[in-house]
Amino acid sequence: xxxxxxxxxxxxxxxxxxxxxxxxxxxxxxxxxxxxxxxxxxxxxxxxxxxxxxxxxxxxxxxxxxxxxxxxxxxxxxxxxxxxxxxxxxxxxxxxxxxxxxxxxxxxxxxxxxxxxxxxxxxxxxxxxxxxxxxxxxxxxxxxxxxxxxxxxxxxxxxxxxxxxxxxxxxxxxxxxxxxxxxxxxxxxxxxxxxxxxxxxxxxxxxxxxxxxxxxxxxxxxxxxxxxxxxxxxxxxxxxxxxxxxxxxxxxxxxxxxxxxxxxxxxxxxxxxxxxxxxxxxxxxxxxxxxxxxxxxxxxxxxxxxxxxxxxxxxxxxxxxxxxxxxxxxxxx
Numbered sequence: 001x002x003x004x005x006x007x008x009x010x011x012x013x014x015x016x017x018x019x020x021x022x023x024x025x026x027x028x029x030x031x032x033x034x035x036x037x038x039x040x041x042x043x044x045x046x047x048x049x050x051x052x053x054x055x056x057x058x059x060x061x062x063x064x065x066x067x068x069x070x071x072x073x074x075x076x077x078x079x080x081x082x083x084x085x086x087x088x089x090x091x092x093x094x095x096x097x098x099x100x101x102x103x104x105x106x107x108x109x110x111x112x113x114x115x116x117x118x119x120x121x122x123x124x125x126x127x128x129x130x131x132x133x134x135x136x137x138x139x140x141x142x143x144x145x146x147x148x149x150x151x152x153x154x155x156x157x158x159x160x161x162x163x164x165x166x167x168x169x170x171x172x173x174x175x176x177x178x179x180x181x182x183x184x185x186x187x188x189x190x191x192x193x194x195x196x197x198x199x200x201x202x203x204x205x206x207x208x209x210x211x212x213x214x215x216x217x218x219x220x221x222x223x224x225x226x227x228x229x230x231x232x233x234x235x236x237x238x239x240x241x242x243x244x245x246x247x248x249x250x251x252x253x254x255x256x257x258x259x260x261x262x263x264x265x266x267x268x269x270x271x272x273x274x275x276x277x278x279x280x281x282x283x284x285x286x287x288x289x290x291x292x293x294x295x296x297x298x299x300x301x302x303x304x305x306x307x308x309x310x311x312x313x314x315x316x317x318x319x320x321x322x323x324x325x326x327x328x329x330x331x332x333x
Contacts, residue, residue, distance in 0.1 A: 012212060014183040015146050016173040017242050019043075019284045022185065023144030024155030024169075025136035031123015031320050032078035034086045034133060035155030035169060036140040037185060037240055042070035042101075043282040046253035047112065050260050051277030053234045055080060057087045057113040062280065064250040068110060072099050074280050075113035075137060076156035076187050076238050082131040087113040089137030114238035114278040116189040118159030122322030152316030153328075156238070160189035162267075162314060163227040164198070166328040170313025172212065172305045176245075178294050180287055184259065184305040186239030188313035191230075192269045195314065197223030200332055204266040204311040207304045213315035226269060236276030237263060239309065241302045247283035251295055256281035258299035262306025279306070 010016045019040040026033040047062040057075075061068045075090050077083035091109045094100060100107030119125055140155065150169075151157075157169030167190065173183035188194060195202055201219045202208070208215065229235065241259040259279035263270040271277050281302070289295070319328045 010173055011148055012173050013149065013171045014173065014185040014242055015149065016183050017181050017244050017284060018286055020242055021144040021146050022149045023140040024150060025140040025143065026154050026158050028158065028321055029124055030132065031121045031159040031322060032118050033155045033158035034136040034140040035076045035187065036090055036144055037074040038141065038144045039072060039284060042072055043284050044069055044247055044249055044252055045071040045280060045282040046249050046256055047278065047280040048253065048256045048260060049278045050271045051236060051275035052273035054276035054278055055084065055115040056278060057084050058110065059112050062112055064253045068101060069249045071110045071112055071282065073111045074240050075111050077113065077115050077133055078118040078156055078159045079131060079133050080115055080117045080119050083115040083133045084113060085131050085133040086137030087111050089134040090141045093138050093141035112280060116156065116160060116187055116236040116238055117234045118189060121159045121161055122320060122325045123159055151312060153318045153320065156187035157313055160187055161229060161326045162188060162190045163193040163229045164195050165314055166317040166319055166326045168313040168317030170309040170316065172308035172312060174301045174305050176294065176297050176301060180243055180245035180289060180294065180298060182241065182243040182298055182301045182305060184239055184241045184309040186237060186306060186309045186313055188237050188310050189235050190237045190267045191228050191235035191272050191275050192267050193227045194267055194310055200329065202311040203268055204307040207307050209308065212308065213311040234274045237267065238278045239306060240280040240282065241306060242282045243298055244284050244286045245289040245294065245298060246285040246287065252281045252283055255299060255302050258302035259306045261303040262310065265303060266307040266310035
């Protein structure tokens with residue numbers, strides 16, 4: 001299998017985009033967590049939901065026709081609808097430092113959120129009256145940093161599962177021919193599978209760079225039979241694509257759609273009636289871009305980095321410390 005050389009001076013993470021920090025809050029006993037993507041300055045953003053069972057907060061404002069064009073952060077959380085509390089914690093932390101959309105004398109932090117269903121993974125969800133997610137959102141924001149961050153069973157990927165192996169948090173980056181950086185981060189909690197049949201090979205194998213998820217390539221024969229972790233079990237893969245290229249809100253919306261193409265390249269099946277598949281997209285706008293050719297290349301790369309990030313999320317995951325927990329890809333016999 002052909003292996004491209006590693007990207008120069010890059011970590012293969014979404015923090016390769018200048019002005020982007022990532023923070024996690026992880027509770028292995030709970031079997032859940034929160035991940036926050038924070039922008040140094042408000043970033044032009046949009047997003048799309050193509051799964052049939054989504055959960056989110058402030059996702060409506062991401063429509064290109066809506067007034068607010070920029071966000072302060074994205075929030076990904078486990079906990080299904082309970083996890084929507086996490087955005088409140090992130091807002092509280094951003095408000096402390098004066099961040100937010102100005103409405104008169106008030107600033108309102110804009111933090112769109114997507115959640116995934118991880119309530120049935122064996123973790124202890126007996127949290128009492130109030131869920132822990134608001135505090136976890138605040139903690140994840142306070143932990144946000146530039147540079148290297150953990151993948152796999154961490155943050156929003158802590159409790160994630162798939163039809164075949166433990167899911168997790170993944171990330172990947174690329175550079176366009178014009179020098180624009182683009183990257184994805186994703187919590188892989190798919191109803192379907194990132195791997196082919198019952199084996200270890202990843203559907204995203206044709207796009208792998210430098211053996212980032214095992215370098216196994218494709219199997220001699222591909223098994224296309226549908227594998228699901230349950231016929232009545234909601235599931236959600238949630239991710240974001242971010243670039244330093246200057247985009248309009250409508251162009252960011254198009255980038256989010258291309259990110260969904262990465263879902264379709266890396267997961268089989270994807271976008272089911274019980275999936276909540278959601279992709280956010282954002283531009284830090286630090287590098288000029290004003291031609292159609294560069295936008296089309298960024299859409300192409302958005303598909304590839306998302307597919308690679310999905311495979312990395314499963315590849316890097318470890319099993320939860322709970323009885324009957326789903327085995328990780330690295331634990332296969």
